[in-house]
Amino acid sequence: MNICICGGGNLGHVITGFVAAKEGYEVCLLTRHPELWSQTLHIFAPNGKIIEGTLCHITSDPAEVIPQADIILLCLPGYGIPDTLQVIRPYLKPQTPVGSVVSSTGFFFEAMKILPETTPLFGFQRVPFIARVEDYGKSAHLLGYKPSLSMAVERGNGAVLARIMEKMLDTPVQLLANYYEASLTNSNPLLHTSRLYSMWHDWHEGVFYPTQNQFYSDWTDEASQLLIDMDAEFFRLLEVLPVTPGSIPTVLDYYESTDAASLTRKLHNIEAFKGILSPMKKVGDGYVPDFQSRYFTEDFPYGLAIIRRLMQEHHVNAPHIEQVYAWGQSFTLHSKL
Numbered sequence: 625m626n627i628c629i630c631g632g633g634n635l636g637h638v639i640t641g642f643v644a645a646k647e648g649y650e651v652c653l654l655t656r657h658p659e660l661w662s663q664t665l666h667i668f669a670p671n672g673k674i675i676e677g678t679l680c681h682i683t684s685d686p687a688e689v690i691p692q693a694d695i696i697l698l699c700l701p702g703y704g705i706p707d708t709l710q711v712i713r714p715y716l717k718p719q720t721p722v723g724s725v726v727s728s729t730g731f732f733f734e735a736m737k738i739l740p741e742t743t744p745l746f747g748f749q750r751v752p753f754i755a756r757v758e759d760y761g762k763s764a765h766l767l768g769y770k771p772s773l774s775m776a777v778e779r780g781n782g783a784v785l786a787r788i789m790e791k792m793l794d795t796p797v798q799l800l801a802n803y804y805e806a807s808l809t810n811s812n813p814l815l816h817t818s819r820l821y822s823m824w825h826d827w828h829e830g831v832f833y834p835t836q837n838q839f840y841s842d843w844t845d846e847a848s849q850l851l852i853d854m855d856a857e858f859f860r861l862l863e864v865l866p867v868t869p870g871s872i873p874t875v876l877d878y879y880e881s882t883d884a885a886s887l888t889r890k891l892h893n894i895e896a897f898k899g900i901l902s903p904m905k906k907v908g909d910g911y912v913p914d915f916q917s918r919y920f921t922e923d924f925p926y927g928l929a930i931i932r933r934l935m936q937e938h939h940v941n942a943p944h945i946e947q948v949y950a951w952g953q954s955f956t957l958h959s960k961l
């Protein structure tokens with residue numbers, strides 16, 4: 625099976641190397657920087673094993689890889705999805721499935737506008753791996769697996785695509801009822817933004833921090849309570865949408881917690897989260913928030929923005945989400961000036 629991966633971020637590295645190492649797959653990579661990639665990727669797994677995946681083709685030209693692809697999988701941030709869909713559209717074969725490794729940054733909404741109605745679409749509710757690049761284009765760390773994956777399929781045979789993805793990613797896949805259940809998540813759009821707000825809501829130019837703290841290992845009860853409050857608002861939105869009850873777990877259920885304190889303890893002790901630093905950059909002798917990081921450029925203007933827009937359309941009151949979104953967008957917009 626010919627798999628074309630689009631994108632070369634953390635997940636792009638790990639998924640490309642992981643699948644390329646499996647028998648029965650030819651993996652091609654569509655990236656803006658093919659010259660930076662090695663033909664063989666080394667993926668360091670949690671058990672100490674090194675996974676070696678050899679790619680069959682690496683290019684920035686969609687004409688070289690899209691027509692031959694049996695499945696196309698986007699591993700892209702939200703801002704990269706619309707342009708990439710436009711670029712690959714002229715070269716798509718009829719009925720070639722196009723999917724996204726995560727759907728919470730608008731994949732289904734954009735794909736339904738841009739791609740032909742005959743193109744099957746699929747997308748995951750949460751990412752299959754926790755991933756970090758070590759040496760761009762050459763190696764990456766697979767920090768954690770998910771015990772199962774939830775995936776939505778539109779315009780295609782869901783059962784067939786679920787089995788293909790299950791085999792490709794070595795992870796059980798459950799089908800969701802519709803794309804809302806994959807597109808709306810309380811993962812990164814709420815998890816990241818609540819933590820960022822709790823750390824830096826009173827930050828202003830001229831404020832420097834002495835160290836770059838840990839994003840999860842230094843997580844606070846304040847961040848947990850804000851996440852719980854935002855999650856409660858999020859579930860008020862789900863009540864007015866065609867979302868199957870239970871298809872999206874609450875934050876407390878997902879992290880097996882009962883309140884802010886137990887949620888904080890849980891996040892402190894997730895092995896795959898340990899060592900992940902907060903998005904900061906060094907300025908002089910101190911650190912400041914890095915508003916160019918994907919925590920800001922993706923989770924606010926794409927992930928949280930989609931949730932907020934649907935809340936406005938359906939007249940769902942969400943004061944905590946509104947407050948956090950307005951704060952994050954003010955810095956995201958400022959960083960673009």
